[in-house]
Amino acid sequence: MLSERITYQDTNYRRSIPAEERLSICLRFLATGDSYRTIAGSFRAGISTVSMLIPDVVAAIWDCLVEEFMAVPGAEEWRSSDGGIVSNSAFGNDCQTPLRLHSNFRRGKRESRN
Secondary structure (H helix, E strand, O other), rough: HHHHHHOOOOOOOOOOOOHHHHHHHHHHHHHHHHHHHHHHHHOOHHHHHHHHHHHHHHHHHHHHHHHHOOOOHHHHHHHOOOOHHHHHHHOOOOOOHHHHHHHHHOOOOOOOOO
16 A cells, blocks of 8 residues: 555654655656655745655655556556557568668768768
């Protein structure tokens, strides 16, 4: 469960940020795209705290929801999902072709290789 993954223990030196607030900070960042500084000011937290908290919560969300909402397709699903793009293209399945085209374009007429 997500709340168990993002809940930390209080110590003698500090109280941990509750799971609800951690999730609120993360969702505010994802929804608004504000800077860490702005979000830290909004929640009265340190910038370094926010900068470490957001990737931690995002990873926990991903780990909890990946199996349910982002199932990894099998090999047959990958083959059928291209919609014929690879077989209909002039390039085929050659990954080097775009690189060769780009490098030929950059060389110009005088430096082209034959």
